[in-house]
Every structure is written in C-alpha cells, then in structure tokens.
Amino acid sequence: MGDITNISTDSQGRKVVAEPCLEPCPIERGMRLLGGKWKGSILWHLKDGPVRFNDLARQLGGASKKMVSQRLQEMEEAGLVKREVISDRPIAVAYEITEFGRSAVNFLEILKDWVESHEI
Missing domain, CATH: 1.10.10.10 (Winged helix-like DNA-binding domain superfamily/Winged helix DNA-binding domain)
Known part of the structure; x- marks a missing residue:
C-alpha cells in the first residue's frame, strides 16, 4: 500500500487513483517499525x-x-x-x-x- 499522489473522481463520484506512489506511505513505514x-x-x-x-x-x-x-x-x-x-x-x-x-x-x-x- 503506497502513498496516493493523484486522486480524482470519476463520472459517478467514485475516487480514482491516477498514479500510485512507489514509496511506502507513512502508515506502512510506521507499521514496519512497530507492527511486528x-x-x-x-x-x-x-x-x-x-x-x-x-x-x-x-x-x-x-x-x-x-x-x-x-x-x-x-x-x-x-x-x-x-x-x-x-x-x-x-x-x-x-x-x-x-x-x-x-x-x-x-x-x-x-x-x-x-x-x-x-x-x-
């Protein structure tokens, strides 16, 4: 699960991710450190x-x-x-x-x- 860099909505109002970030998001990085x-x-x-x-x-x-x-x-x-x-x-x-x-x-x-x- 990476950071979302570009979120938009489609014609029905649903969130669409245009391009996910390749880096882990802060939550994921924190869970790697403390989540074991x-x-x-x-x-x-x-x-x-x-x-x-x-x-x-x-x-x-x-x-x-x-x-x-x-x-x-x-x-x-x-x-x-x-x-x-x-x-x-x-x-x-x-x-x-x-x-x-x-x-x-x-x-x-x-x-x-x-x-x-x-x-x-």
Missing part, C-alpha cells in the same frame, strides 16, 4: 526504565525467548531500544528504550485507550 508481533508490548514494558532480558520475556507471557530476542535485535537495529551487558558471567543483559523509541509511547497510550474505550 510483540514490538509494541516490548516498548510498553520498557517505558518505565531498563528491564533485564529474562524479566522482559516473563512479562510478555506468550512469547518464546527466541522470539523476544529476535524482536529486540530488530528494535535495536532500528534504534528503538538499546542493549546493555550487565555481567559477563553469567551473562546478563538489560534493554532500555531510546528517545526514538520513547517517541512511540504516546501512540501506544492512545492505542491502549482506544482499545479500552471500545472494549476490544
């Missing part, structure tokens, strides 16, 4: 401060540690979270939300309120 399974929940759990990996995996309940690890790696590469090694033996790491990641928390709060208000 568990990403929004991970950010939500990190909003109040750093969380150790095992604690985060427990908070997410239905997610496997492998899935949590994959999502965290994707989010780290995107600049949403940062990883900090706490100890080498035994290995312990914590994750913290970045300022970029924190900028999405307002969106998540609005989504949470919307879901609660519609009893979804």
Whole structure:
C-alpha cells in the first residue's frame, strides 16, 4: 500500500487513483517499525526504565525467548531500544528504550485507550 499522489473522481463520484506512489506511505513505514508481533508490548514494558532480558520475556507471557530476542535485535537495529551487558558471567543483559523509541509511547497510550474505550 503506497502513498496516493493523484486522486480524482470519476463520472459517478467514485475516487480514482491516477498514479500510485512507489514509496511506502507513512502508515506502512510506521507499521514496519512497530507492527511486528510483540514490538509494541516490548516498548510498553520498557517505558518505565531498563528491564533485564529474562524479566522482559516473563512479562510478555506468550512469547518464546527466541522470539523476544529476535524482536529486540530488530528494535535495536532500528534504534528503538538499546542493549546493555550487565555481567559477563553469567551473562546478563538489560534493554532500555531510546528517545526514538520513547517517541512511540504516546501512540501506544492512545492505542491502549482506544482499545479500552471500545472494549476490544
């Protein structure tokens, strides 16, 4: 689904797209960043401060540690979270939300309120 660059109406008043944009629209780009399974929940759990990996995996309940690890790696590469090694033996790491990641928390709060208000 790309940005629509040129919309007109036909003789019956229906919208007609003359030429779609080849670039992904802002909604699609945002969903690529935050829309993966568990990403929004991970950010939500990190909003109040750093969380150790095992604690985060427990908070997410239905997610496997492998899935949590994959999502965290994707989010780290995107600049949403940062990883900090706490100890080498035994290995312990914590994750913290970045300022970029924190900028999405307002969106998540609005989504949470919307879901609660519609009893979804």
